[in-house]
Each structure stands twice: as structure tokens, then as C-alpha cells.
Amino acid sequence: xxxxxxxxxxxxSGRITDRQIDDLMSKLxxxxxxxxxxxxxxxxxxxxxxxxxxYIRSLHREVDDLSERLSELLDAAGVxxxxxxxxxxxxx
Amino acid sequence: xxxxxxxxxxxxxxxxxxxxxxxxxxNDGAGDWNLGGYLKGFWWEGSSLRLGMTISNGDxxxxxxxxxxxxxxxxxxxxxxxxxxxxxxxxxxxSKLIEAxxxxxxxxxxxxxxxxxxxSRSRAVREAADRAxxxxxRGRTRWSRAILCGRTxxxxxxxxxxxxxxxxxxxxAERSKPPALKTKARVLGRLVPGxxxxxxxxxxxxxxxxxxxxxxxxxxxxxxxxxLSTVGGAPSPAQTEGPM
Numbered sequence: 149x150x151x152x153x154x155x156x157x158x159x160x161s162g163r164i165t166d167r168q169i170d171d172l173m174s175k176l177x178x179x180x181x182x183x184x185x186x187x188x189x190x191x192x193x194x195x196x197x198x199x200x201x202x203y204i205r206s207l208h209r210e211v212d213d214l215s216e217r218l219s220e221l222l223d224a225a226g227v228x229x230x231x232x233x234x235x236x237x238x239x240x
Numbered sequence: 241x242x243x244x245x246x247x248x249x250x251x252x253x254x255x256x257x258x259x260x261x262x263x264x265x266x267n268d269g270a271g272d273w274n275l276g277g278y279l280k281g282f283w284w285e286g287s288s289l290r291l292g293m294t295i296s297n298g299d300x301x302x303x304x305x306x307x308x309x310x311x312x313x314x315x316x317x318x319x320x321x322x323x324x325x326x327x328x329x330x331x332x333x334x335s336k337l338i339e340a341x342x343x344x345x346x347x348x349x350x351x352x353x354x355x356x357x358x359x360s361r362s363r364a365v366r367e368a369a370d371r372a373x374x375x376x377x378r379g380r381t382r383w384s385r386a387i388l389c390g391r392t393x394x395x396x397x398x399x400x401x402x403x404x405x406x407x408x409x410x411x412x413a414e415r416s417k418p419p420a421l422k423t424k425a426r427v428l429g430r431l432v433p434g435x436x437x438x439x440x441x442x443x444x445x446x447x448x449x450x451x452x453x454x455x456x457x458x459x460x461x462x463x464x465x466x467x468l469s470t471v472g473g474a475p476s477p478a479q480t481e482g483p484m
Contacts (some may be wrong), residue, residue: 169440180448181378216358219365
């Protein structure tokens with residue numbers, strides 16, 4: 149189906165203005181960074197991008213740490229007790 | 241699901257299913273990700289995918305298809321980030337992740353358990369978590385498809401998922417962005433899988449969905465880690481009576 153291809157081509161020829169991009173950027177990023185930026189009015193696009201990059205990196209690090217912890221726990225825990233714990237956690 | 245095909249049910253390994261999905265998706269269409277095409281071949285078990293059914297209904301009806309395409313267009317225009325915050329989504333993800341973790345555990349125990357270093361084990365866990373997260377995205381976002389297709393595929397000459405670069409006046413408009421912004425946007429594109437050559441608006445949408453998904457992944461994995469780490473101790477009093 150070329151619908152998606154033609155759709156995307158239309159949007160590119162539809163001249164995405166800087167204003168649109170800025171709006172999109174501030175809206176999307178401020179939604180996710182409300183915990184970090186607080187109520188600052190840092191509308192600077194560069195700062196938003198920078199913060200987003202560091203936020204994603206920190207999330208990656210967290211996931212890495214968690215997966216390390218999970219791999220250790222998986223090895224240590226017995227089979228049935230792990231299953232029981234997991235089933236319990238799913239109903240918490 | 242009204243799908244005919246080798247859906248083996250619960251016995252099928254997740255990797256197997258994903259491989260099947262990948263072969264259908266990558267062979268389908270030269271350029272773009274053909275949403276309808278690969279969803280037709282997208283076998284999935286359980287309750288997690290009802291999308292395939294809605295797409296396949298009324299497939300021969302062109303009028304209905306146009307209506308659906310309109311709805312699809314509108315849906316694409318506003319990717320809902322709320323779903324990553326719902327508890328139902330997190331529980332679904334947790335159960336999928338636990339299945340994958342159990343498989344990782346079995347494979348690492350069956351294979352050379354002593355040879356498996358801590359690093360390779362945690363990497364296997366991380367990859368399983370990422371694949372489960374990408375599967376939870378239902379293939380609607382670029383980063384999820386990139387993850388499921390295997391990140392190494394990016395380095396080969398992937399059939400271009402994006403449109404070819406616009407020439408002439410459009411490119412001049414792109415150049416109006418200061419270079420500092422361009423480099424930062426490029427760094428951002430490298431951080432999100434499958435979004436290197438994306439223009440800025442699409443990139444921002446992908447990024448916001450990716451961040452919401454990552455947050456859910458962190459929440460789910462912390463819950464599982466907490467549950468596993470309290471295995472030896474008494475269950476917490478906050479737990480409800482589950483059907484155990």
C-alpha cells in the first residue's frame with residue numbers, strides 16, 4: 149500500500165515551518181519533562197534537545213542497571229519461588 | 241483471531257514469532273513499511289493484538305478501506321502517549337517480559353551456564369526487555385519496528401523507510417535550522433533506534449513515544465525486580481488475594 153508513502157511525501161512538500169517544529173518540540177518535550185524542568189520557560193530548542201538526549205541516556209542507564217539486577221536475581225532465585233513472586237507482583 | 245497460519249500457540253518461542261513477523265515485514269514492499277501488508281502476516285497469540293483483526297475486517301471493501309485509512313491517518317497524526325501510562329499496558333508488558341525472562345533463564349541454564357558472563361546475561365535481559373517493549377508498541381512507531389527487526393539490520397542497506405531527501409526549495413528550508421540544532425537533532429536520532437535519518441517533526445514524535453515507553457519499561461522492570469528480590473521474605477501486606 150503506497151498510502152503511507154504518499155502521505156509522508158505530502159507532508160514533506162507541505163513545507164513544515166520552523167514555527168510548527170518549535171511548537172511541536174515544546175509541546176512534546178515539556179509534556180515529558182514536567183518533572184525535570186519544573187516551570188522554567190526554557191523555550192530554547194537547543195536546550196530542549198540537549199535535555200531530551202540526556203534524559204534518554206539516563207533512561208537507558210536505568211534500564212541497563214535494572215537488567216543487570218534482574219539477571220542476577222534470575223540466577224539466584226529458584227524456579228517456583230520466582231514464579232510465585234512474579235504472579236504475586238502481577239496482582240499487586 | 242481469524243488468521244490462518246502456523247500459529248503454534250503458547251509453545252511458540254517469542255523469537256520464532258518475531259522472526260516470522262520480520263520476514264514478512266522486511267520482504268513486503270520495496271521502500272516503505274507496509275502497514276497493511278505486514279499486519280496481514282502478523283501472527284500473534286493472546287490478547288495483546290487485536291489490531292490485526294480490525295485491519296483484516298472488510299479487507300475487500302474499498303469504501304471501508306478508505307474510511308479506515310482516514311481513521312488511520314488521524315490516528316497517526318496524534319500518537320497517544322497515555323497508553324504508556326496505563327496500568328493495563330504495564331501489566332501486559334510485565335507478563336510478556338516475564339515470559340521472555342524465563343526463556344533467557346532456561347537458555348542460559350541449558351547452555352554453558354558457567355561460560356555465560358554477567359555482562360552477556362544482563363545484555364540478554366536488556367535485549368529481551370527491549371524486544372518486549374517494541375512488541376508492546378504494536379508496530380506503530382519507527383523505533384519499535386527497528387528494534388524488532390534487529391538493530392544490526394540498520395547497518396546494512398535497509399530499504400529506505402523514510403522518503404528520499406527532498407530537493408530544491410524544501411532543502412533550503414531545512415538549512416534554515418542552525419547547525420548546532422542539527423547536530424543535536426542528529427545525536428537524538430542516534431539515541432532512538434531506527435531514527436537516524438528522520439526529519440525533525442517525525443523525529444520528535446518518535447522521541448516522545450520512545451521516552452514514554454522507556455519510562456514504562458523502567459517502572460515494569462523495577463516492579464519485577466522488587467518482586468524477585470523479596471522472594472525469600474514475607475509477602476508485603478499490600479498484596480491483594482490473588483488466585484494462587
